[in-house]
Amino acid sequence: MSSNLRLIWNGLIPENPIFRLALSMCPAVAVTTSVENGLMLGLAVVFVQVFSSCTVSIFKSFIHPRIRIPAYVIVIALWVTVIDMILPVISPDVYKKVELFVKLIVVFAIIISRLELFASKEPLIPSFFDGLGMGFGFLFGLCLIGAIREFFGTGQLFGYDILGFNPLLIMVLPAGGFFVIGFIMAIFNWLEYKITGKIPTSGGAH
């Protein structure tokens, strides 16, 4: 059990998809103008990641290695189609804002890279927890960026007015997302430098 917990912790902080691996940056900037959007898309990613990890893990012996990438893409597209039908029923208003990105989960690099690196080699249970960890890491990243941008950009959190004025309007503009991610990445690097004593080389951004 502890190894499963470690898989979740691993996805949450040490290999956080957004800040450490720098994978799937597009939604991280695009939908995070508020916490609500980030939460919605994050949950969709958790769903797709967990279910496609499990599917690939179960059927890994049937997938020929030479056609594995198209096979993974089809598996992901299947689960994305499912969540794309579920979400508008649960919350139509928020879905309208993140609609394009829910569909684009198909091409999120984080999901296919976890299938390739983990689920295609490991049995079902670890794959499930790895998917859960990576999904929650992604969710955590989206919510953190969303909270910072919403709070400083509009003075609100979850749509509730907290400050009553807009401290930094730039945060909700397109440029703000880039700045916030750049600075959070730098903070993660700085923390690692303080703990381990060496400066990390940041991820490849794919």
Added chain:
Amino acid sequence: MNVKQFSNVALLIVLPIFLFVMIFPALVHAATGSGSFKKDTEIQISFGAPVDETWAKDPANYRVFQKTDPDIEIPVTSVTLSPRKTSAVLTFGEALNLSSEYEVQAKNVTSDGKMLGNVEFLVKKSEGQILFTIFLGAMLINNFVFTKYLGLCIFFGVSQKKETAIGMGITFTIVMVLSAVMCWALLTFVLQPLHLGFLQIIVFIGTVAIFVQAVDTILRKVNPYLFKKLGVFLVLIVTNCIILAVPLINADSGNGPFESLTLGLGAGLGFALALFLMSCVREKLELCRVPSVFRGLPIAFVVAGLFALSFLGFSGFSIF
């Protein structure tokens, strides 16, 4: 063949396609209505003969509505007549939607004291103007990288060197244009007749993946040198969000073949432009003294943020 020669060749291929797309619809739809938009709150209409000033200056004589909603009338606030009295400019209180069609009905047109009956004018942009607006919008105003944040993975991955950035930009533009048209054809001729619209995600990503694989295989046989230059990028293109986003946007807004092609071209060139600009800055950045925790990606994000700020300057920019 070095990158510069290659980019010239690619330009020679892309430019005629672009010119053809711009001109062809103009040939087909040469005769549009006799009205035109002046600004986004003004419509100009021209009469066959000089009209009476008292009649023309009365806003109540005009009925203006969108072609799709004939019930919703748009009130005319004022009318100015040209000195020769053959054309009038109608001014509206609210901004018009320049991409849709409007109809202007002039009641009881009077000329030299005689009633000439009702006249209708159809006001819309010509096809070429619409296409140019889409093109400019996708490339600059709503640049896919800086205002829609798509394709960031590739954008940060291959923008370290100018040479790879140019190669990627050109390869991407070509694949984007072709796959946009292919996805449009599949949607119109296969998915919609069979009522399989909910399968569009699977079909589009499958199409793009198969297409990229096909280009990869063909290029390997036909032109090994070009393959060596572009092979790496070809595989990466499948993971680029823009390649899937453009067909989805096309499907959502019901674009026709030419609109789809133009959106694909605009998105591709916009991506190439963003990649080129970013690679220029990042080559210089290598020589700068950046704080150690900011080295690599963090500083690249801050630079992208500055670019996004400057691209905000294009918002509200329109030629027609």
